[in-house]
Amino acid sequence: MPLRAKVASSVSRTAAALSRAAGKGDGSVIGGWIGLKIDPELLAHLANGRSIALVSGTNGKTTTTRLTAAALGVLGPVATNSFGANMPTGHTSALAKAGRTPFAVLEVDEHYLPQVIEATEPHAIALLNLSRDQLDRAKEVAMMAQLWRATLIRYPAIRVVANADDPMVVWAATPPAGPLRAERVVTWFSAGQRWHDDSWVCPECGSAIERSGEDWWCAGCPLRRPRPQWVVEDEGVLDPTGAWHKVQLQLPGKVNIGNAATALAVAAEFGVRPTDAVSRLGTVTSVAGRYAQVVRDGRNIRLLLAKNPASWLEAFDMADEAPTLLSINARDPDGLDTSWLFDVDFAPLRGRQVLITGDRAYDLAVRLDVNRVPFQHVRTFREAVAAVPPGRLEVIANYTAFQDIRAELDRVN
Numbered sequence: 001m002p003l004r005a006k007v008a009s010s011v012s013r014t015a016a017a018l019s020r021a022a023g024k025g026d027g028s029v030i031g032g033w034i035g036l037k038i039d040p041e042l043l044a045h046l047a048n049g050r051s052i053a054l055v056s057g058t059n060g061k062t063t064t065t066r067l068t069a070a071a072l073g074v075l076g077p078v079a080t081n082s083f084g085a086n087m088p089t090g091h092t093s094a095l096a097k098a099g100r101t102p103f104a105v106l107e108v109d110e111h112y113l114p115q116v117i118e119a120t121e122p123h124a125i126a127l128l129n130l131s132r133d134q135l136d137r138a139k140e141v142a143m144m145a146q147l148w149r150a151t152l153i154r155y156p157a158i159r160v161v162a163n164a165d166d167p168m169v170v171w172a173a174t175p176p177a178g179p180l181r182a183e184r185v186v187t188w189f190s191a192g193q194r195w196h197d198d199s200w201v202c203p204e205c206g207s208a209i210e211r212s213g214e215d216w217w218c219a220g221c222p223l224r225r226p227r228p229q230w231v232v233e234d235e236g237v238l239d240p241t242g243a244w245h246k247v248q249l250q251l252p253g254k255v256n257i258g259n260a261a262t263a264l265a266v267a268a269e270f271g272v273r274p275t276d277a278v279s280r281l282g283t284v285t286s287v288a289g290r291y292a293q294v295v296r297d298g299r300n301i302r303l304l305l306a307k308n309p310a311s312w313l314e315a316f317d318m319a320d321e322a323p324t325l326l327s328i329n330a331r332d333p334d335g336l337d338t339s340w341l342f343d344v345d346f347a348p349l350r351g352r353q354v355l356i357t358g359d360r361a362y363d364l365a366v367r368l369d370v371n372r373v374p375f376q377h378v379r380t381f382r383e384a385v386a387a388v389p390p391g392r393l394e395v396i397a398n399y400t401a402f403q404d405i406r407a408e409l410d411r412v413n
Helices: 003-021 030-038 042-047 061-072 088-098 110-120 141-153 167-173 179-183 254-268 274-281 309-318 339-343 361-370 381-387 399-412
Strands: 051-056 078-080 103-108 124-127 159-163 186-190 209-212 215-218 230-233 236-238 244-246 293-296 299-305 324-327 354-357 391-397
Touching: 003 030, 003 042, 003 088, 030 042, 030 088, 042 088, 042 110, 051 061, 051 110, 051 254, 061 078, 061 103, 061 254, 061 274, 078 088, 088 103, 088 110, 103 110, 110 141, 124 167, 124 254, 141 167, 159 167, 159 254, 186 254, 230 254, 236 254, 244 274, 254 274, 254 309, 299 309, 299 399, 309 391, 324 381, 324 399, 339 361, 354 361, 354 381, 381 399, 391 399
Parallel strands: 051 103, 051 124, 078 103, 124 159, 159 186, 186 230, 299 391, 324 354, 324 391
Antiparallel strands: 209 215, 230 236, 236 244, 293 299
């Protein structure tokens, strides 16, 4: 690297280490921020010489990135932003900290995908899904699909691994008819998509999207579900040869088998055989604190992150039939608008003990009352633990509420 980049990289590592030592966080943002101030091209310099995979989408990025890094580890050391800092500052910090690894797997915020593609020149990109998220400041889903589509048109040589079940992703990953379509290599995976409320209208022509079982098609133009090469089937994954691989994860829910299928598909783009990679997926036990289990006062507490309607639907699928604490904040990282709560069907929680807390607990209370779900309001996490019997306590929280509860558990430690 140029001398300026070497200095920036060294300062980035030092700043991140000081942040961790001072207890101000993991350093995954401040280190990259300072490094990029010294050398605005630092991310490109750090990416040079590595074979890189990018993972982007509204939901599942952090988990899929962690699983992909585990799968790609068959080939050698892999740099990754494992704490979920998914903007260029986080990517810069992760690559600077890792040193000269031959591979990198980076989670990328969907808004920043064009910028990170330009800086890192990835070998492959995984496109997971697109749904509503923080609409008080973020793009509408169709606008995000358009951004992705326009970006990928400029990079026809990049291998794309994309979700065949999401019409918005399919449209974004499929180039317009012509020479570019023949050049683009797209590998399709099917992990199932239970959330359909952001893809009723075709992004190409505006006609209705029709559905029958797993299949979907546009009523007014040729856009339709492509045939996937990687498919979740039962407790495993079918690869493009038709071979079935049992997936044994320590992470809950069918959605994570879908994330595992994506990871195997991405790793295959680097030449990793699924038979070599599948056993490594089971080594992932917690992802940036998500799915972590902690025992406190006879309660086995499991932490689940849910940030928008689609991810709350999956969180209910993961959670056991046990007392459940819901925590909602509306601070800047969460998005300030909580109206999305009315897009979540909380009916699956009926019949279990439900507790609510967080800055916006009263917004959640109104929603649960409309959904006829009885609940108990608690002011602190400690009060919630005391209010449930010994055994499992499921905790489902959005971003900052999740971090508040993690911090509370750390203080108890």
